[in-house]
Amino acid sequence: MGILQTTKGKVYAALFxxxxxxxxxxxxLGPLIGLPYGTYGPVFFGWMPGWFFYQLVMYALFWVLCLLxxxxxxxxxxxxxx
Amino acid sequence: MNVFPxxxxxxxxxxxxxxxxxxxxxFAYKTMKGTxxxxxxxxxxxxxxxxxxxxxxxxxxxxxxxGLFGMSYKDGMGAFVQGYIIALMTLFYCIAGIxxxxxxxxxxxxxxxxxxVDRYESQALRxxxxxxxxxxxxxxxxxxxxxxxxxxTGITQGAIPHWVGVTTATILMGxxxxxxxxxxxxxxxxxxxxxxxxxxxxxxxFLYLKAGGDMAQIVEQVKASSPLEKMLTLPGVEQTFTHxxxxxxxxxxxxxxxxxxxxxxxYAAKNPKAIILMSLIVGAAAPLIFWHAAVGGxxxxxxxxxxxxxxxxxxxxxxxxxxxxPWIIGLFSAGCLAAILSTATSFVMAVAAIVVKDLYxxxxxxxxxxxxxxxxxxxxxxxxxxxxxxxxxxxSLIVYIVWTTFALGIQLAPLMFSTYYWPRANKYGALAGSxxxxxxxxxxxxxxxxxxxAYINLSLWxxxxxxxxxxxxxxxxxxxxxxxxxxxxxxxxxxHGFLKRRFRFVKETVAFKRVPPSPSL
Numbered sequence: 001m002g003i004l005q006t007t008k009g010k011v012y013a014a015l016f017x018x019x020x021x022x023x024x025x026x027x028x029l030g031p032l033i034g035l036p037y038g039t040y041g042p043v044f045f046g047w048m049p050g051w052f053f054y055q056l057v058m059y060a061l062f063w064v065l066c067l068l069x070x071x072x073x074x075x076x077x078x079x080x081x082x
Numbered sequence: 083m084n085v086f087p088x089x090x091x092x093x094x095x096x097x098x099x100x101x102x103x104x105x106x107x108x109f110a111y112k113t114m115k116g117t118x119x120x121x122x123x124x125x126x127x128x129x130x131x132x133x134x135x136x137x138x139x140x141x142x143x144x145x146x147x148x149g150l151f152g153m154s155y156k157d158g159m160g161a162f163v164q165g166y167i168i169a170l171m172t173l174f175y176c177i178a179g180i181x182x183x184x185x186x187x188x189x190x191x192x193x194x195x196x197x198x199v200d201r202y203e204s205q206a207l208r209x210x211x212x213x214x215x216x217x218x219x220x221x222x223x224x225x226x227x228x229x230x231x232x233x234x235t236g237i238t239q240g241a242i243p244h245w246v247g248v249t250t251a252t253i254l255m256g257x258x259x260x261x262x263x264x265x266x267x268x269x270x271x272x273x274x275x276x277x278x279x280x281x282x283x284x285x286x287x288f289l290y291l292k293a294g295g296d297m298a299q300i301v302e303q304v305k306a307s308s309p310l311e312k313m314l315t316l317p318g319v320e321q322t323f324t325h326x327x328x329x330x331x332x333x334x335x336x337x338x339x340x341x342x343x344x345x346x347x348x349y350a351a352k353n354p355k356a357i358i359l360m361s362l363i364v365g366a367a368a369p370l371i372f373w374h375a376a377v378g379g380x381x382x383x384x385x386x387x388x389x390x391x392x393x394x395x396x397x398x399x400x401x402x403x404x405x406x407x408p409w410i411i412g413l414f415s416a417g418c419l420a421a422i423l424s425t426a427t428s429f430v431m432a433v434a435a436i437v438v439k440d441l442y443x444x445x446x447x448x449x450x451x452x453x454x455x456x457x458x459x460x461x462x463x464x465x466x467x468x469x470x471x472x473x474x475x476x477x478s479l480i481v482y483i484v485w486t487t488f489a490l491g492i493q494l495a496p497l498m499f500s501t502y503y504w505p506r507a508n509k510y511g512a513l514a515g516s517x518x519x520x521x522x523x524x525x526x527x528x529x530x531x532x533x534x535x536a537y538i539n540l541s542l543w544x545x546x547x548x549x550x551x552x553x554x555x556x557x558x559x560x561x562x563x564x565x566x567x568x569x570x571x572x573x574x575x576x577x578h579g580f581l582k583r584r585f586r587f588v589k590e591t592v593a594f595k596r597v598p599p600s601p602s603l
Binding site: 016020023024026027028029031032037038045046047049051052055056059062063066067069 | 361
C-alpha cells in the first residue's frame, strides 16, 4: 500500500520494531538469549518492581506511537465523505 | 453458612440490572428503521463512546473476574501481560477495522464472510469459512452461558441450580436481542461494559482496604514468605510467564483484530475516526482495567492464603465471601453476569449474521429486508436455544474445543489481512493456507483428547499449537498464491483500488496533514 515506501512510514515501522523488542525484554527476549527474567531491580513508589514499571513506560510509549501512526501515517484522509 | 441473604441480593441486583438491560434493548428496538443494516450492524451509525463501551463489554468475559484473578493469585504480577498485549491489539484494530468499515459501508457487507467471499471470488470459501467460524463461535458462546450457571451455583452453594442460571441468562438475552438485534446488543453491551469495569475496580478497592490499604506493606508481606517473593518477578511462582507465553500472546493480539465476532463492531461504527478513537481509548484504559491482574493476586494472597487447585480460579468470590457482606457478593455476581452476557451476545449475533446472510440468503436471493430480519430473529432464537442446550450439560470435550478457538482464529489472519493489503492474494492460496492451518489445529485437538491433554497448549519445540499451525499456513498461502493466477483486475480495483483512493494509501498524499477525500468518491 505504499506505507513503507515513505520516510515517515519507515521511521514509524522502525520505532514500532524497537519499542516492541524493548518492551518484550523482561519476560521474553532477554530470557530467550540467556539473560535472567525480570528481577526486582529498583523499586518505584515504594513498592512497584522495576521490570513492571519498565513495562508500563513501554506500554505508554507504544500507545503514543499507535496514536501518532494512526493519525498521521496509516489513515491521513479518514474524514467522512461530504 | 446461611446463603439466603446472598441469594436475596443476587435476585435484587439481578432484577435491577435486567430491567435496565431490557429497557435499553427496548429503546434500541423502538429506534430501528426496519433495515437489514439496522438489525445486523446497528444501522452503521454507532459513535465512538458507545462503540468503545460496547467493545469493552464484548471483549471482557468472566475470565476477568475468575481466571485472570486466579492466574495473578497463583503466579503473581506477570499476569498483567494479558492486559499489556492490548497495546498491540489496538494497532491491529485500526489496521483491520478501518478497511473493513469502508468496504462494508461501500458494498453493504454485514458479516466478515460476506466480504471475504466477494474479495476472493469463491463460493467454496463461503462454506469453509462458515464452518470454521461456527467452530469458533458456538462452543465459546455456550461456555459463556454455562459459566453463568456455574457462577450462580458456586456462589450460592447450590441454592440456585445450574439449569436456573443458564435458562434465566438465555431468556434475558433473547428478550433484548431478538427484537432489537445488534442495536440492542450494542446498547446493552455498553451498559454492561460500564458495570463490569465499575464492579472490578470496586472489588479491588474493597479488598485492598481490607488488606490494610498500604501497597508497600502488602508487597513487604509477600516478599517475606518464600516462594511468594517470586510473585514480584518473572516468570512467576510456577514459571508461567515465560517467553513462550509472551510470544503466543503477542500473536494472539495480532490475530484478535481479525476475529469474526468483532466484524459487526467494525461495520457498525459511524466513521473510521470512531474505530481509531475506540482503539486508542481501549489502549489507554487497558492498564487501568488490567490493574487487578497486577496487584489483585498480591492482595488476595494476604487475605486468603493457601488456596489450591480449582479454588484458585474462585479466589475473588472466596475472598469476598470471607470479608464482604452479602450485598457485595450480589454486586459481584451482577458484574460477572454482565461480563458473561455481553460476550455471549456478540458471538450469537455474529453467528446469526453468518448463517442468515452467508448461508441462507446466499442460496435464496431476492428476499425483502423485512423477511431477512424475520429470518435473522429466528436465527438468533435458534442459536440461543442451541447454546442453552449445550450449556445445560456441556460435554467434557467442550473445554478442549474452547481452548482450540484461539488457535483457530489465528489461522484466518493471513486470509483476512491479505483481503485489504495484498492485491495478489487469491482464493487458491487463501483456501490452501487456511485448510492446512485448521487441519493442524484439529490434529492437536485430537491429540489432546486421545493422547495427552498437554497438546492443547504445547506443541513442537514448546510452541503453542496455534503458532505451529500458523507457520505452514502462511507458507502455503504465499506459495500457492504465487503458483496460481492472480485475482481479476475488477476485483483488485473493487477492493484495493477503492481502499487506495478512499484512504490515500499512496506516497504523495501520506503527509503530516489532513487531506480532503477525493472528489471522485
